[in-house]
Each structure stands twice: as C-alpha cells, then as structure tokens.
Amino acid sequence: MEWLNSVVQGTLLGGLYALFAAGLSLIFGVMRLVNIAHGDLIVLAAYLGLTVTSATGLHPLLAMVLVVPAMAAIGYALQRGVLNQTLGDDLLPPLLVTFGLSVIIQNALLEVYSADPQKMNAGALETASVSVGGLALGVLPLLTFAIAVAVIAGLQFTFYRTALGRAFRAVSDNQDIAQLMGLNRRHIFGLAMALALAVTAVAGILLGIRTSFDPSIGGGRLIFGFEAVIIGGLGNLWGTLVGGVILGVAQTVGAKIDPGWQLLSGHIAFLLILVVRPNGLFPRVSG
Amino acid sequence: MPEPVLQIAGLDAHYGDFQALYGVDMAVAAGEVLAIIGANGAGKTTLMRSISGLICNTAEQIRLRGETIGALRADQVAVKGIALVPEGRQLFPSLSVEENLLIGGQVGRPGPWSLEAVFKLFPILKERRAMPSTSLSGGQQQMVAIGRALMANPDLVLFDEISLGLAPIIIRDIYDALPGIIGEGMTAVIVEQDIAKALSVSSRVYCLQEGRVSLEGASDAVSRKDISRAYFGIE
Numbered sequence: 001m002e003w004l005n006s007v008v009q010g011t012l013l014g015g016l017y018a019l020f021a022a023g024l025s026l027i028f029g030v031m032r033l034v035n036i037a038h039g040d041l042i043v044l045a046a047y048l049g050l051t052v053t054s055a056t057g058l059h060p061l062l063a064m065v066l067v068v069p070a071m072a073a074i075g076y077a078l079q080r081g082v083l084n085q086t087l088g089d090d091l092l093p094p095l096l097v098t099f100g101l102s103v104i105i106q107n108a109l110l111e112v113y114s115a116d117p118q119k120m121n122a123g124a125l126e127t128a129s130v131s132v133g134g135l136a137l138g139v140l141p142l143l144t145f146a147i148a149v150a151v152i153a154g155l156q157f158t159f160y161r162t163a164l165g166r167a168f169r170a171v172s173d174n175q176d177i178a179q180l181m182g183l184n185r186r187h188i189f190g191l192a193m194a195l196a197l198a199v200t201a202v203a204g205i206l207l208g209i210r211t212s213f214d215p216s217i218g219g220g221r222l223i224f225g226f227e228a229v230i231i232g233g234l235g236n237l238w239g240t241l242v243g244g245v246i247l248g249v250a251q252t253v254g255a256k257i258d259p260g261w262q263l264l265s266g267h268i269a270f271l272l273i274l275v276v277r278p279n280g281l282f283p284r285v286s287g
Numbered sequence: 288m289p290e291p292v293l294q295i296a297g298l299d300a301h302y303g304d305f306q307a308l309y310g311v312d313m314a315v316a317a318g319e320v321l322a323i324i325g326a327n328g329a330g331k332t333t334l335m336r337s338i339s340g341l342i343c344n345t346a347e348q349i350r351l352r353g354e355t356i357g358a359l360r361a362d363q364v365a366v367k368g369i370a371l372v373p374e375g376r377q378l379f380p381s382l383s384v385e386e387n388l389l390i391g392g393q394v395g396r397p398g399p400w401s402l403e404a405v406f407k408l409f410p411i412l413k414e415r416r417a418m419p420s421t422s423l424s425g426g427q428q429q430m431v432a433i434g435r436a437l438m439a440n441p442d443l444v445l446f447d448e449i450s451l452g453l454a455p456i457i458i459r460d461i462y463d464a465l466p467g468i469i470g471e472g473m474t475a476v477i478v479e480q481d482i483a484k485a486l487s488v489s490s491r492v493y494c495l496q497e498g499r500v501s502l503e504g505a506s507d508a509v510s511r512k513d514i515s516r517a518y519f520g521i522e
Contacts, residue, residue, distance in 0.1 A: 163393065166382060170390050173379040176341055179361035180371050182394035182439065 005135050006256040007249050012137070014228075014248030015145030016210065018241040019203035020221050021228035022152060023196035029235045030168045030192040031087060033094045037101040039222030041197060044105055045071050045204025046213050050118055060120040060209050068201040075197030079190040087189070102218065109215035117212040126209065144206050148244070151199055152237050158195070159237070168192055227270040233280030242281060246273070292317045292443055292474045293338070293369075294350040298357075300330070300337050300498075307333040309498045315443065320465075320475045322489035322506060324482055326518060329495040331478045332374055335447045338476075339371040340364035351443070365394050370441035374448045374478075376432040378420040385416040387431050391438035398440025399471050405434035408464060426457035433461070437468065444468070446477045450484065462488060482514060496520050 232239030254265020340361035349357035479485035494502035502517030
C-alpha cells in the first residue's frame with residue numbers, strides 16, 4: 001500500500017513536471033528554440049504571483065488571472081525584441097542568449113526579492129486531502145494534475161483545431177513558404193512564446209504554492225522539464241504528460257527506497273529511457 | 288500596352304556575394320499570361336522570389352499597380368495580392384490537404400476562390416481533403432499547391448516550374464485547368480522549362496540568360512532561332 005501511495009503521489013507530481021515541460025515543448029516544436037531560461041521564467045512567474053498575492057490579498061490561484069496575461073505579454077515582447085534576432089540556421093546563438101537571459105533573471109530576482117526562500121500562502125488548500133481507497137490524496141496535487149491535463153488538452157486543441165495552431169505548424173514546417181501565405185513568422189513566433197509563457201505562469205504559481213522557492217531553483221525546474229519532454233518524445237504534448245508522470249513516479253519511488261535517492265532516481269529513469277528509446281517514447285518530430 | 292499590373296525596373300538580386308539578376312526590366316499587363324523561359328541558373332526562380340518578397344529589394348524596383356513593393360516582406364506582398372506556386376510544390380507536410388488550402392486563404396482577400404471553388408476545379412482534392420498532404424501523388428500535390436495560391440484570391444499568380452517532375456499526362460491535365468483559373472480575371476506569370484508549352488499558353492514571353500533579359504516578344508511571333516540565341520547565348 002505504501003508503494004502504491006508512492007506511485008500515485010508521483011503520478012500527481014508528474015502533472016506539475018508536465019506543466020514545466022509543456023512550454024519548452026511548444027517553443028521547441030514551433031521555432032526549434034531551446035530555451036535555457038525556461039526554469040527561471042517559471043520562478044519569475046512564482047515571484048510575480050507572490051507580489052500579486054501580497055499586494056492584493058488575492059488567493060494564489062486567483063492571482064493567475066493577472067500573472068498569466070503578464071507572462072504572456074513578457075513572452076511576446078521577449079520574442080519580438082530579443083529572441084527573433086537570434087533565430088537562424090545556427091542553433092548556438094539562441095542557446096547562448098537564453099543562457100544569458102537565465103543569468104539576468106536570476107540576478108534581477110535576487111536584487112528585488114533577496115535570496116530568502118519564499119512561499120505563497122494558499123490557506124486550507126495546502127493541507128486539504130481526500131481519502132480514496134485508503135490513500136490520502138492532497139487536493140492541491142490532484143488539482144495540479146487536473147490543470148496539467150486541461151492545459152495539455154487545450155494546447156492540443158489549439159495546435160490541431162484552430163487557425164493559430166495551423167499557422168504554428170505551417171511556420172514550423174517551412175518558414176519561407178508560410179511567409180508567402182501572409183504569415184509573418186516574427187509575429188507567429190511571438191504568439192508561440194506568449195502561449196508558452198502563459199503555461200509557464202500556471203506552472204510557476206502551482207510550484208510556488210506547493211513548495212518554497214528562491215531565485216536559484218530555476219535550473220532544477222529546467223532539467224525536470226527537459227527530461228519530461230525527452231522521455232515523452234519531442235513534439236508530442238500528451239507524451240510530455242507521460243514523461244512528467246514517469247519522472248514524478250521515479251522520484252517518489254526512489255525517495256521511498258531512500259530519501260537521498262529522490263532526484264538521482266529520476267535522472268536514472270531518464271537515462272535508461274534515453275538508452276532504450278533515444279527519441280523518447282512517443283516521438284512525433286523527425287529529423 | 289495598357290497600364291501594367293506588375294512593373295519591374297532595373298532589378299538586381301544577390302545571394303551573398305553572388306549576383307543572380309542584373310538590371311531586369313519587365314512589365315506584366317492586367318489579364319495576360321506571361322511566360323518566362325531560360326536555362327537552369329538563368330535567374331528565373333530568383334526573379335520569382337524577388338517578386339514575391341522572399342528576397343527583399345529596393346522599393347522602387349518592383350511596383351504592383353503603381354505601388355512600390357520591392358522592399359516589402361513576403362507576407363506583406365501576399366496581402367497586396369501576389370501569390371506564388373513555388374518550385375517543387377513545397378506543401379506543409381504536417382498539414383492535411385484541406386489545411387494546406389485553408390492556410391492559403393488566411394490572407395483574407397475577397398474574391399471568387401474558396402475551398403469549394405478549388406474542390407470544383409480539382410475534384411480529387413475533395414476526396415483527399417483529410418489526408419496528409421505528403422500522401423498524395425506528385426500531380427495531386429501540385430493541384431494543392433496551385434489551389435493554395437488561388438485561395439488567397441491574388442491579382443497576380445506566379446507559377447514556378449509547375450510541370451517539374453510530373454508525368455506528361457498530369458502536366459496536360461494541369462495546363463488544361465489553367466484557362467479556368469486565368470478566366471477569373473487573374474494575371475499569371477509562368478516559369479516553364481518546356482518552351483513549346485510556355486509559348487502555347489502565354490501571350491508574351493521573356494527569356495532570361497545569366498540574370499539578364501535576353502529576349503522579349505509576343506509568344507506567337509518569336510522565332511525558334513531567336514529563342515535558341517536568347518536561351519544559350521550563341522549565334
């Protein structure tokens with residue numbers, strides 16, 4: 001029963017990892033951009049949530065109403081103002097620029113919020129639980145998982161059923177020809193980054209309710225996001241959710257064996273899958 | 288000649304240090320079909336890429352109905368009313384047949400062309416509408432590429448080597464469909480390797496040679512001898 005508990009808790013944790021990963025996956029899928037600053041943007045969203053809740057007294061979940069559009073606007077401006085200039089045949093410039101961005105965000109957060117760990121207060125939601133078949137499941141992890149499923153379903157719908165998603169796929173296929181169809185790729189890329197950072201905002205707020213955070217934890221969230229994307233297979237959003245769940249379960253089961261093994265077992269699971277299936281479990285992008 | 292739809296004046300185009308076009312002058316009248324012929328590397332595709340905005344030039348070098356468009360990006364040129372059927376078809380592989388057509392219509396210009404009109408022109412595409420564009424035969428893919436350009440309801444369509452790599456019978460079918468397209472009041476520029484084909488569908492012809500216009504004339508008036516001289520640059 002305790003093992004089952006670990007697996008269930010890990011699955012729910014996987015929802016949060018899938019939210020870390022979904023934005024990364026989307027950005028890579030549309031513009032082949034590997035965003036090293038993604039983890040720090042998650043932490044930035046958590047701090048924005050903190051500022052909103054302490055300034056307005058709003059519940060952290062309601063703070064999303066402000067933080068999600070704010071992060072989307074930051075994403076659009078960042079893409080149009082900086083990242084579009086780095087995109088081209090060479091993969092290195094965007095890597096270097098987003099790495100620099102990561103350093104800048106971390107130091108700006110240190111300057112503004114100090115290095116003290118912070119946490120958002122979500123009141124009774126933090127400790128509430130429901131009992132299912134002898135297992136006590138936290139309401140917050142359940143809610144996180146449900147939000148992750150809803151976000152991924154929403155992204156999936158946007159990608160495959162809307163004109164915006166069609167434009168994303170067309171630009172991803174062939175930028176020149178998409179341009180001939182009247183699509184300005186710089187604008188489309190801006191919209192993709194806005195959408196990705198909107199998802200990041202949701203992930204950041206849920207992270208900030210679940211655990212304490214400080215400006216330095218972005219790198220770790222980036223790794224979890226990367227691992228979930230790679231396990232699931234590049235370009236496959238539902239695969240990303242599966243990747244997040246596998247990573248979450250590996251971590252909680254590892255922690256069950258020995259508390260020191262939590263992070264290590266997640267990385268080992270990732271490496272094992274990479275050895276057996278180098279393209280991830282459900283790859284969609286070829287070449 | 289009446290007021291030209293497209294006026295090109297002194298157009299130069301470069302790929303890095305390599306100059307592909309040297310002072311090309313060209314005029315396309317409303318409603319006419321203009322053919323461009325020339326050997327491989329003569330600059331035909333470069334000319335198409337310049338007109339459609341994939342290669343940016345000086346504003347005054349290209350005018351559409353008097354408006355300078357030479358410096359516009361391809362998406363802005365598309366909104367002004369020029370569509371390109373690119374060499375090698377270049378469909379979007381992750382989009383279905385119908386989505387490829389819909390994305391062509393995204394510029395939102397009013398006109399006779401719609402999904403239904405394209406399906407009427409090429410009925411086979413209606414049957415295959417939900418299939419991935421990569422699953423079609425070469426000829427059917429070419430139909431999608433043409434339909435995708437028409438969906439934008441352009442004033443001017445550029446056809447770049449639409450017969451390249453297709454079986455003769457398919458080429459005939461596609462050229463048979465052309466009058467139905469041009470009859471809708473569009474102006475067309477056709478780049479074609481097959482000189483006989485190019486002359487038979489067009490009213491005027493330009494020949495390019497090493498980035499320069501080497502011949503210009505009415506398609507039914509140019510002689511074989513003029514063409515071979517303009518084509519190869521030998522007497």
